[in-house]
Amino acid sequence: MPGLEDLYREIILDHYRAPRNRGELASPPAVRAEGFNPLCGDEVVLYLDVEDGVVKDIKTAGRGCSISQASTSMLSAAVIGKPLDEVRQLTSAFKSMMSIHESNLENETETSQDEPGTVSSDGVRMGDLEALQGVVKFPVRxxxxxxxxxxxxxxxxxxxN
Amino acid sequence: MSTLAPKSDFPLLSREVHGKSLTYLDSAASAQKPEQVLRAMDDAYRTYYANVHRGVYTIAEEATQAFEAARRSVARFIHAERTSEVVFTQGTTASMNLLSYSWGSANLRDGDVVVISQMEHHANVVPWQMACERTGAELAWIPITSDGHLDLSGLESLLQRAKVISVTAVSNVLGTINDLAPLVTAAHDRNIPIFVDAAQSAPHQAIDVQALGADAIAFSAHKLLGPTGIGVLWARQSLLEAIPPFLGGGEMISDVRFDGFDAAPVPHKFGAGTPPIVEAVGLRAAIDYLSALGMDAVADHEHRLAAYAMDRLQSELGERIKIFGPSNPSERCGVISFELEAVHPHDVSQVLDEHGVCVRAGHHCAKPLMRILDVPATARASFYVYNEESDIDRLVAALDAAHRFFV
Known part of the structure; x- marks a missing residue:
């Protein structure tokens, strides 16, 4: 049975307690995007300054549980200054890391034996984002x-657009 | 310092999670089931199960007797004048949908007003919003005071174009026990009906529909130690007779012709399809169990636990916890919603689970109320007949641990 340490890794708690890139950007020119999780009432607001195909700046706002807010903070740190194609790749690698495959549910040892690496299966550098992999063991989160x-x-x- | 009902009656409460004994504090969402309910249902399936009504053979007759005995048992439990006023539904939500659809389609018109309150569960909000969309009626909301009570100071103006009042007897979030008497009087002064969502009150205090004076009440079996899948709509015979059927199908007709149908007399008019037969048997066993404990004793037990919990939470956690709802524990049933400083309710619930403590986190299907409280969600602990002071001690210790973990 997965324990709390799988879910709340120290790096996650650090991002929750001291979120990076909090604030707002004037919109426009920045794009403001808002997301809600109706189940928990989590709320995420992103301000994106995209110039010449690069995420030049990002600010975040919103409120919610430690996982949603730490994930937002980690996202902002991971994408700032990155070209859009890299950001898209990272997004897709992150989402595939977070998708529950049946083998994960039926055979938990398979995932728990995975050493936290820094490169995802499709070769994208995940860095600190790997810490969120433990969330997969808590499907509601x-x-x-x-x-x-x-x-x-x-x-x-x-x-x- | 003890439970009201023996814990040993509830098989599930003896299990462990994460190597800890289970502390179940989520009865406001759904209660655990005693052996007596489980055995009654098992016995029905094993010895006299058949579809009800219309069967001539022995076990069909026995099943019908058991099903109708459950209806009489419910009628006695809520002091209904007539057994035919008891309609079995799938639960409170289904009961409210029946009322808002059937009563609403017969009575609501463009410009009419449906009065509900800001502390309603979505089950007493969304069906009315749907009825308003169909008919052109509008909703008006009774506000709440800072102490979590209905604020009736502006009731006169809210009621100006009102065609019905539909309110909860007990808030599933704040635990507030509402004083319904002024609302019943106000409704009847205007010759409009008042419907009561009794989902949270039926498990916790005696109900006397005749003394209450409301025109309809709704509740679910699963919150009062009974099974899921069955609930009750009680309404005055005259009201049930005056409104059209909700679901059409078998059992609810007295005749079907090529050019139409005649509805069966109440309550069967609202009993389309095979009913939850064994669930009715389970509901009856749950009512018997609660009646043996005594509903007044159930209410007293909950007040005592609520008072103990509020005292312990405040003395042990102090500024780190904010409790919503009435500060006087005698004004609430055994439901306590709270916010732990700097820890989101979902994280609270997750850490508590590690300690074997089950509490709910979320908006509790009361998003309008969350907006008023200005929180995205709360954590909620709720107590029932199988809880005791030591369960609350474990809650307090686990909350202290959760706070230390995050802050």
Missing amino acids: IKCATLAWNTLTQGLDEAA
Whole structure:
């Protein structure tokens, strides 16, 4: 049975207690994207300054549980200054890390034996984001972790239009 | 310092999670079931199960007798004048949908007003919003005071175009026991009906529908030690007779022709399809169990636990906890919603689970109330007949641990 230490890794608690890139950007020119998790009442707001195909700046707001807010903070640190194609790759790698495959549910040892690495299966550098992998063992909390990333996708789509 | 009902009557309460004995503090969401209910249902399936009504053979007759005995048992439990006023539904939500659809389609028109309150469960909000969309009626909301009571100071103006009042007897979030008498009087002064969501009150205090004076009440079996899948709509015979059926199908007709149908007399008019037969047997066993404890004793037990919990939470956690709802424990049933400083309710619930303590976290299907309280969610502990002071001690210790973990 997964323990609390799988869910609340120290790096996650650090981002929760001291969230990075909190604040607002004037919108426009920045894009403002908002995401809600109706189940928990988690709320994530992202301000994205996209210029010349690069996430030049990002600020975050909102409130919610430690997982949703830490994930938002970690996202902001991971995408700031990155070209859009890398951000898209990271988003897709993160979402696939957070998807529950049946083998994970039926055979928990398979995932728990995975050493926290820094590179995802499709070769994308995950860095600190790997710490959120433990959330997969707590299925009701997965939406908390993916909320910021879904909001980011929504914001980037808007910025592209 | 003890439970009201023996813990040993409830098989589930003897299990462990994460190596800890289970402390179940989520009875406001659903109660655990005593052996007596489990055995009654098992016995029904094993010895006299068949579809009810219309069967001529022996076990069909026995099943019908048991099903109708459950209806009489409910009628006695709520002091209904007539057994035919008791309609079995799937639960409170289904009862409210029946009322808002059938009563609403016969009575609501463009510009009419439906009065509900800001502390309603979605089951007494959304069906009315749907009825308003169908009919052009509007909702008006009774506000709440800072202490978590209904604020009736502006009732006169709220009632100006009102066609019905539909309110909860007990808040599933704040635990507030509402004084319904002024609302019943106000409704009847205007010749409009008042419906009561009794989902939280039926498990916790005696109900006398004749003394209450409301025109309909709704509750679920699963919160009062009974099974899921069955609930009750009680309404005055005249009201049930005056409104159209809700679901059509078998059992609810007295005749079906090529050019139409005639509805069966109440309550069968609202009993389309095979009813929850064994669930009715379970509900009756739950009512017997609670009646043996005595509903006044149940209410006293909850007040005592609520008082103990509020005292312990405040003395042990002090500024670190904010409790919502009435500060006087005698004004609430055994439901306590709270916010732990700097820890989101979902994180509270997650850490408590590690200690074997089950509390609910979320909006409790009361999003309008969450907006008034200005919180996205709360954590909620609720107590029932199988809880005792030591359960609350474990809650307090686990909350202290949760706070230390995050802050």
